[in-house]
Amino acid sequence: MADAPTAEPKEAPEKDKAPPKEKMTLVVFSGELDKAIAAFIIATTGASMGMDVTMFFTFWGLNILKKNEGPAGGKGFFRKMMNRMNRGGPRRLKLSKFHMFGMGTGMMKQFMKENKVPSIDEFIEMAQEMGVKMMPCSTSCGVMGISDDLFRGGIGDQAGAAFFINEARESKVTLFI
Amino acid sequence: MADAPTAEPKEAPEKDKAPPKEKMTLVVFSGELDKAIAAFIIATTGASMGMDVTMFFTFWGLNILKKNEGPAGGKGFFRKMMNRMNRGGPRRLKLSKFHMFGMGTGMMKQFMKENKVPSIDEFIEMAQEMGVKMMPCSTSCGVMGISDDLFRGGIGDQAGAAFFINEARESKVTLFI
Amino acid sequence: MADAPTAEPKEAPEKDKAPPKEKMTLVVFSGELDKAIAAFIIATTGASMGMDVTMFFTFWGLNILKKNEGPAGGKGFFRKMMNRMNRGGPRRLKLSKFHMFGMGTGMMKQFMKENKVPSIDEFIEMAQEMGVKMMPCSTSCGVMGISDDLFRGGIGDQAGAAFFINEARESKVTLFI
Numbered sequence: 039m040a041d042a043p044t045a046e047p048k049e050a051p052e053k054d055k056a057p058p059k060e061k062m063t064l065v066v067f068s069g070e071l072d073k074a075i076a077a078f079i080i081a082t083t084g085a086s087m088g089m090d091v092t093m094f095f096t097f098w099g100l101n102i103l104k105k106n107e108g109p110a111g112g113k114g115f116f117r118k119m120m121n122r123m124n125r126g127g128p129r130r131l132k133l134s135k136f137h138m139f140g141m142g143t144g145m146m147k148q149f150m151k152e153n154k155v156p157s158i159d160e161f162i163e164m165a166q167e168m169g170v171k172m173m174p175c176s177t178s179c180g181v182m183g184i185s186d187d188l189f190r191g192g193i194g195d196q197a198g199a200a201f202f203i204n205e206a207r208e209s210k211v212t213l214f215i
Numbered sequence: 216m217a218d219a220p221t222a223e224p225k226e227a228p229e230k231d232k233a234p235p236k237e238k239m240t241l242v243v244f245s246g247e248l249d250k251a252i253a254a255f256i257i258a259t260t261g262a263s264m265g266m267d268v269t270m271f272f273t274f275w276g277l278n279i280l281k282k283n284e285g286p287a288g289g290k291g292f293f294r295k296m297m298n299r300m301n302r303g304g305p306r307r308l309k310l311s312k313f314h315m316f317g318m319g320t321g322m323m324k325q326f327m328k329e330n331k332v333p334s335i336d337e338f339i340e341m342a343q344e345m346g347v348k349m350m351p352c353s354t355s356c357g358v359m360g361i362s363d364d365l366f367r368g369g370i371g372d373q374a375g376a377a378f379f380i381n382e383a384r385e386s387k388v389t390l391f392i
Numbered sequence: 393m394a395d396a397p398t399a400e401p402k403e404a405p406e407k408d409k410a411p412p413k414e415k416m417t418l419v420v421f422s423g424e425l426d427k428a429i430a431a432f433i434i435a436t437t438g439a440s441m442g443m444d445v446t447m448f449f450t451f452w453g454l455n456i457l458k459k460n461e462g463p464a465g466g467k468g469f470f471r472k473m474m475n476r477m478n479r480g481g482p483r484r485l486k487l488s489k490f491h492m493f494g495m496g497t498g499m500m501k502q503f504m505k506e507n508k509v510p511s512i513d514e515f516i517e518m519a520q521e522m523g524v525k526m527m528p529c530s531t532s533c534g535v536m537g538i539s540d541d542l543f544r545g546g547i548g549d550q551a552g553a554a555f556f557i558n559e560a561r562e563s564k565v566t567l568f569i
Contacts, residue, residue: 060561065390067253072451076421076568079531083553089561097249098312116322123313135452136477145470146535153534177256180330181323199260207237207266207387210561213419213568214253214390242567244430274426275489293499300490354433357507358500376437384414384443384564391430391567 059090061209065202068215069098069124071131071143071158075150077215078161084211085168093165094202096175099215100182101126102158103174103189117183124182128158166192173197236267238386242379245392246275246301248308248320248335252327254392255338261388262345270342271379273352276392277359278303279335280351280366294360301359305335343369350374413444415563419556422569423452423478425485425497425512429504431569432515438565439522447519448556450529453569454536455480456512457528457543471537478536482512520546527551 062084066077077093084091095103104111104126112121136142150157156164165172174189176196186196206212239261243254254270261268272280281303289298313319327334333341342349351366353373363373383389416438420431431447438445449457458465458480466475490496504511510518519526528543530550540550560566 062557062561065253067250067392073421076419076450079553080557084557087554087557089557096253117326120313120319120322120326136474142474145474149471149474149535149537153531155531155535177330177332181326181332183326199256200264203239203257203261203264203266203388207239211557211566212388212390213566214392215421215568242430244427244569273430294503297490297496297499297503354507354509358503358509360503376433377441380416380434380438380441380443380565384416389565389567391569 059088061205062089062091062211063202063205063209064091064093064212065214066093066095066099066102067097068134069101069126069131070134071146072133072135073215074099074102074128074131074158075155075161078156078158078165080213081170082161082164082168085165085170089210090169091165092171092173092205094173094175094197094205096178098124100174100178100184101131102128102162103172103193104184105188105190106130106159108188111185111188112183114183121182121184126188128162131158162190173201175199175202236265238382239266239268239388240379240382240386241268241270241389242391243270243272243276243279244274245311246278246303246308247311248323249310249312250392251276251279251305251308251335252332252338255333255335255342257390258347259338259341259345262342262347266387267346268342269348269350269382271350271352271374271382273355275301277351277355277361278308279305279339280349280370281361282365282367283307283336285365288362288365289360291360298359298361303365305339308335339367350378352376352379413442415559416443416445416565417556417559417563418445418447418566419568420447420449420453420456421451422488423455423480423485424488425500426487426489427569428453428456428482428485428512429509429515432510432512432519434567435524436515436518436522439519439524443564444523445519446525446527446559448527448529448551448559450532452478454528454532454538455485456482456516457526457547458538459542459544460484460513462542465539465542466537467539468537475536475538480542482516485512516544527555529553529556 081091106127106129110122110125112118133143173194174196176198258268283304283306287299287302289295310320350371351373353375435445460481460483464476464479466472487497527548528550530552
């Protein structure tokens, strides 16, 4: 399916022959600002090149899909505590290095703005407009006690690893980020 | 080569046409509990979907294959020291975030149990029963001075990067975790 | 070195039929010594097996391509500051774990030398001789204010995400490291 176009050795631009679109699948495991930027640059560039892109958010990556406002969520005392520390929302993401109590992260955001790189909030909206599918991992949501109402609108339904694998094995590009 | 079986557009479940099974190859570089969980969920789900799964453990990922009990290993003073700090064994794995002197990691293990997510020890046994191949990287073992007797039973032979690449280039899904 | 130069004669099927070479594409996002070693072992082993390998360096991975000597770079006060902290050059890379003020990193370098694993400087030269393409990500360079003169010689031109995706979708093996 996804491989069909490569049967020809030339790898002609897939826009010439309409169906099917080439697929890209990204597992977004990390919830750090730098990795989130990388994931969204790849996803939106892929979509702009005509690919059918699915982002599968798991573990700390779920933070990216959480609302900037609202309760931290989680059922029971310990999950509440974990989710409070691990609050999420695009504006709370930190650099994996040089966070420095917010200074490094703030500088990076400033550099991004100066270079016209969208913020994560803007990237999510762009991706949604471009038809990028963004699905939260159901197992992670279960373990962390995260319910759908903690996520922003327009996000896909929760899906499990079998869904991811089915997408991935039809994809030309699959990355674990 | 790897694409040959998918030349047919239907992409029927590979159980229908016996040979060859679709392959999945995972490089497990990280030795953190959260990444190990992700790797084993993907590997065992892939195997349950009929894929031929190989996990190639390298660097800190080797800790996952180490026994919970027994000596830390390593030849020479400095390797002994490094292996003592980097002891490994599934029960010693820590979260990449919020470890908090064991409290966060312990909470995560509890959440996993409540959600019927297997422990890493259980995942390794499941994976072995499902025929998932688990190979330690020979170069990493050499550099860290880790000998085979530090690993639990039922693990595959040490293999090098050429082995991994050969698996990966025939795989429908390859991830670096 | 281990696997890098050892082209086992039996697995050379793709040399038999001349064109086209199988491709491998690596995104090198991390700038840590251990991940850089993994990336170069995979890249040089792939090249020695006859693959056409492209390494796409982004974010902290750009540090690997920086010169060991020379100015830290960056335009404006804040970028200068960020680049000074995030200086880069292969000899400055640190382990992701157990760096311990240089002791763990120094030990790892010693272990590598004893096991005849090349240093990162040597790996870069090997990779260049083997025809591995090494491209800096243009977006990251822009955001961090990194100009080409901070990189060592022989590095490819800056390229964007679209370039990476085009390589990746023709590749048999694509990893995000």
